[in-house]
Amino acid sequence: MLRHPIGLLRATGLLDGISLLVLLLIAMPLKYWAGIDMAVRVVGSLHGIIFVCYAVAIMYAAIRIQWNILWSVVAFVAAFIPFGNFILDRRLKKEQPNYEVKPFNTTYLIYCVVFFSFFDLFSQLPVMSTFAESVGASSFVAGLAVGMYSFSNTFGNILSGVLSDKRNPFSILLSGLILTSGALALYGLIDNTTILLIVRFIHGFVGGLIVPAAFTFLANNSDGQKRGKKGAISGAFVGIAAIIGPAFSGIMASRTSVPSVFGVVAIVGILITVLVYFALKSKATASATPKEKAGYVPLATFFKNKGIVTAYSGAFFLMFSQGCLAYLLPLHVQSLGFDSRLSGYLMSTFGVVAVLVFLLPTNRIFDRVQPLYTLSLGIFLMGFGQLFVSQGNSTSVLYAALACYGIGFALLFPSLNSVLIDATNEKIRGKAYGYFYAFFSLGVVAGSSLISALPTGVIGGFIVTGIILISYSIFALIFTRSQQVQAKQSQF
Structure with a gap:
């Protein structure tokens, strides 16, 4: 069952549906009627992790079977409706034999990388200022912590671009994913404003390595006649991240903690890093033939x-x-x-x-x-x-x-x-x-x-x-x- 993309989607969908029912019917009554707050924290964290896996399974199915986009939309919406995953599972079980697994299109993996980078960015928006205040930051320092990411991200973007020209952008992309996943894990160590600002600077800088390298890799391996449509699809992944990211972090932070939010995002980053390494390594090696290097170009x-x-x-x-x-x-x-x-x-x-x-x-x-x-x-x-x-x-x-x-x-x-x-x-x-x-x-x-x-x-x-x-x-x-x-x- 799990070998077929729809089978994997069905399995993660059933887990997501079960965890949602446990959260609504067991954990929340225990919190509000019995005063056991820990029930929602534990179940909410598990549900958040399962939902992220389910979202990845939706993207994987869309990539491997290339079905109508409406299927992905319906699958996503079903996760928010009690018993919705179970109803969808019955339909997917009937439709599974009708869909043949297509060759893996690595372009969509780059789109997933773009999604991760912006999902990381948008997940910060609802929680960062309040998290800064929770570790003792004043309103000024909280604002500084929010802006620090964009500030250091600028330097990471520029460095990524320069190194992508000197080396194959694949190595810069992979380094950015690994370092960003590690930076996300550092939020669990923050207990004062100094460490917060340091982590924010590191996070923004290494996160800035990802997107320029990803789009350079995509542009260098794209059909020039389709660059507009591919740009639109990559924009769609940015838009989806803008919709999901704030909602995900806001809900999960209210039920668990802000470091837990970043921990889940780090897990997603690690999964995508592994996929990028095995799926794009051969393509990156094949495209890394000696090329004429550009001479020095003055900035002006x-x-x-x-x-x-x-x-x-x-x-x-x-x-x-x-x-x-x-x-x-x-x-x-x-x-x-x-x-x-x-x-x-x-x-x-x-x-x-x-x-x-x-x-x-x-x-x-x-x-x-x-x-x-x-x-x-x-x-x-x-x-x-x-x-x-x-x-x-x-x-x-x-x-x-x-x-x-x-x-x-x-x-x-x-x-x-x-x-x-x-x-x-x-x-x-x-x-x-x-x-x-x-x-x-x-x-x-x-x-x-x-x-x-x-x-x-x-x-x-x-x-x-x-x-x-x-x-x-x-x-x-x-x-x-x-x-x-x-x-x-x-x-x-």
Whole structure:
């Protein structure tokens, strides 16, 4: 049974269903009626670990049998419905003979690596500030601990890019996964603010090694005609991580502890590291033939490439917008008198809409339309969404605004990857991706810092952000159109 991907999914699904029922019907009554808090902590931890294994099994089945994406969505939703896994198991048992196991597509394993990296990032968001306070941090130090990850992540991104060009990106990717899994385990040793800041710096730095190396490996082994669609699929994995990560860590931390959350994420990292080593080692060795090395490229010359500048500036403003939204949206929701949970629902709406655009046939647009146009439209819609939010005073308007924002995000993310791939070659692509994701990290810090410092208020902050994004979209369309013609000639 376990040899077939659906069989493995059924087995982990049944375990997940059983652990959910034990949690709801036994552990929670023991906590609230008998006062035994330990029951929920123990069962909740086990259920969290089993759920992560179940999520991995869903991804593995999707990779090996390449079924309709709706099956993966239904399997995921079933985990949150009592008896849902048991009902799904009956259907999967009937369908299993109809699905043949396909050859392992290693591209999807890179997507899983991307998912892990962003799952690690988004899992930190709901718990880090409160965890910092629990070990004695002041509000300033707690904010410093939150920002420390993005700060050191920038240096890790740059180093990953440089080393990916000097060596095969596979070795950098593998090192990043191993070191990040180890850094996650260090959270269990934190008992004061000094150690917290040290661990946060280490975690951010080694975590920054993963994504540039992963995208460099993916770009160097991709069909150029499909780079837009592949960028969309990788964006979908980022979106899924943005949906699952905060919910997972928030729920598990409330039932166990923050170090337990990072411990589970570390286990996922170790599992993916093993898969990467055995599945990609031969491919990495085969592609590691001697290549002409790029000569020294002065930094100023590097940034004169119009395609690279467009990709970097787009990455900066993408995450600048995210930083502003993360800071302003909770305050806006609170000022309107709504429950704070609405902020989470709105952010999930943006993520779900983006994932749908990534995975549905709409992703064909990225290989049929020049990336500059989808880039400009995407950043315009994100800016319009910010302006839309500023005028929203009802839940329906806010949901519509975040849906618009999600469509813009979905158009922008793959376009940035396509522009960067078109503007570079294998000689410098690792370095290009390193700086690219460094601009991602800088954008988050700049967005929240700048808007919080301006005396504009919440509504004014949304308006300023929207104007900045729309202005950039017009600039990108007007002043960088020539890069479509010059992209190949200007490659280093």
